[in-house]
Amino acid sequence: MGALAQMRKILIPAIGTRSDVQPYLALGLGLQRAGHTVTIASHPGMGQWIKSHGLTFASIGPNIHLGNEAEKIRTRAKNKVLGFISLMEFTASIVERCSKDILKLCPGADLMIVTHSFAGRAESDKAGIPFISVTIQPQIIPVVESHQTGINRATSAVIGAVMNSMMVGPYNHIRKQLNLPPIKGSLENMMSGRLNLVPVSPLVVTPDPRWAPQHRMVGYWLLGEPPGWSSPVEIRAFLDAGGPPVAIWLGGSLSGKETIDLLKMFVEATRFAGVRAIIVGSQEAARKIDLPPTVMVSGWIPPSWLLPKCCALVHYAGFTITGAGLRAGIPAVSIPQTVDQDFWAQRIYQLKCGPKAIPYPELSSERVALALIETLRDTQMRQQAQMLGEQIRLESSVRLTAQMIEQAF
Numbered sequence: 001m002g003a004l005a006q007m008r009k010i011l012i013p014a015i016g017t018r019s020d021v022q023p024y025l026a027l028g029l030g031l032q033r034a035g036h037t038v039t040i041a042s043h044p045g046m047g048q049w050i051k052s053h054g055l056t057f058a059s060i061g062p063n064i065h066l067g068n069e070a071e072k073i074r075t076r077a078k079n080k081v082l083g084f085i086s087l088m089e090f091t092a093s094i095v096e097r098c099s100k101d102i103l104k105l106c107p108g109a110d111l112m113i114v115t116h117s118f119a120g121r122a123e124s125d126k127a128g129i130p131f132i133s134v135t136i137q138p139q140i141i142p143v144v145e146s147h148q149t150g151i152n153r154a155t156s157a158v159i160g161a162v163m164n165s166m167m168v169g170p171y172n173h174i175r176k177q178l179n180l181p182p183i184k185g186s187l188e189n190m191m192s193g194r195l196n197l198v199p200v201s202p203l204v205v206t207p208d209p210r211w212a213p214q215h216r217m218v219g220y221w222l223l224g225e226p227p228g229w230s231s232p233v234e235i236r237a238f239l240d241a242g243g244p245p246v247a248i249w250l251g252g253s254l255s256g257k258e259t260i261d262l263l264k265m266f267v268e269a270t271r272f273a274g275v276r277a278i279i280v281g282s283q284e285a286a287r288k289i290d291l292p293p294t295v296m297v298s299g300w301i302p303p304s305w306l307l308p309k310c311c312a313l314v315h316y317a318g319f320t321i322t323g324a325g326l327r328a329g330i331p332a333v334s335i336p337q338t339v340d341q342d343f344w345a346q347r348i349y350q351l352k353c354g355p356k357a358i359p360y361p362e363l364s365s366e367r368v369a370l371a372l373i374e375t376l377r378d379t380q381m382r383q384q385a386q387m388l389g390e391q392i393r394l395e396s397s398v399r400l401t402a403q404m405i406e407q408a409f
Contacts, residue, residue, distance in 0.1 A: 011109040011129075013041040013060060013102050013120040015094055018300065019320040021046060023136070023199055024115055026221040028055050030398035034406070041098075041105055041120075052226040060101035060119075061094060087338065092170035095119045099174050103127065111409060118190055122174045132405060133192040136319045138205050139343050140187060141198070141215055191215075195408040197401060201392050204326060204347055216404060219397025220323040225302045235278070235306075238296045242276050244311040245296075246372060247330075249303070249321050250281035259285045265365045266314070267295050272369030275376070278306065303328070312375050314368065317345040317357065326353065329389020331381050333371040335360055353385040 010031055014024040021042055028038040032055065039056045040046075044063040051057050095117055102120050106112075106127035114121045116136040124131040135141060168190060172182040183189050191214075198207070198217040207217040239245070248266050250259075263285050270277040271292065279286070279297045286297035303321065307313060307328035315321045317334040322344040325332045334345035334357040345357035355374050358367050375381060 012113045023221040026223040061098035132195040219395040245276040247310040248279040249315040268365035269368035273372040317341040329386040331385040
């Protein structure tokens with residue numbers, strides 16, 4: 001065991017939406033169980049949720065609802081590449097606004113875990129704190145599947161170029177403000193040369209044997225329910241009233257006309273498909289429409305609790321919800337909005353755990369209904385999803401990651 005066995009303070013600056021932060025809560029809990037003191041630094045609105053899991057919280061950056069902002073960017077972009085670029089620009093601007101707060105938290109820290117937004121990368125250098133990094137998009141490291149999916153070589157090159165220009169440049173601006181030399185070359189130079197963790201199951205993405213040894217695929221870090229959490233009575237009643245529903249995972253809590261129209265479309269799709277559904281997210285928008293008794297709209301609810309009780313999942317193929325759905329062992333209908341989500345949607349299809357993705361510009365109640373009917377009638381697809389879920393649930397990803405970090409330091 002390395003020197004980390006004596007370390008008492010680990011700082012994890014995690015910015016973004018709740019889905020972005022969730023994996024780091026799971027990792028933080030694992031490190032805490034291993035005897036380390038962990039602080040999750042995130043946006044003010046995340047504090048109550050983080051503390052409900054028994055972790056120390058520190059506030060950084062602006063008090064804005066990043067889920068809402070990200071959703072606006074995705075839905076209003078003219079195409080997936082522009083949407084991805086806009087998200088990267090937005091993320092970089094938020095990271096810069098968090099820099100001073102992160103630096104104030106550095107004294108006394110023994111290790112920085114630089115999350116996938118690279119928040120904390122410059123600050124760890126300034127404070128002289130060792131760091132490890134995390135990559136949740138294995139597309140930016142050469143991966144076997146990147147040449148087998150709808151993301152062809154040209155699109156993969158676009159992702160790499162965008163990540164380099166949108167991330168390295170702004171982070172070098174932070175480094176300049178901190179009187180640090182710029183990071184030269186590609187985005188990979190932003191990652192730790194000692195340990196860069198990829199929290200994806202190797203059953204879902206095959207690690208490329210050409211990866212440098214510091215890139216380690218460790219399995220999903222998926223969060224359970226908070227201590228003392230109890231499921232809402234109305235959701236339990238809905239589940240008890242019929243067969244397993246479809247989970248439609250919207251995320252966020254937008255209430256504008258775009259979201260109301262989207263909600264109406266999904267409700268109509270469930271009617272066409274003849275299924276019951278729980279729609280997660282957009283409760284405010286749901287108050288403005290009439291819902292049939294076969295559809296319920298819920299605020300955020302732990303996917304670890306809900307998804308195993310469902311027969312299928314509809315989502316945008318984001319990193320966290322994709323992993324949660326695969327672990328639950330249910331097939332998924334993917335509706336990717338940006339090119340990074342394309343990768344996960346294609347993996348679901350190639351793993352035979354879902355039908356072909358529905359391109360977001362082609363989204364309609366008929367397309368969703370037909371995809372749901374195909375999914376629920378395909379016995380082989382449902383069995384494949386169930387088998388993969390059983391295998392993923394056997395992975396002790398968080399515990400093994402904690403051990404790997406200790407051995408590296």
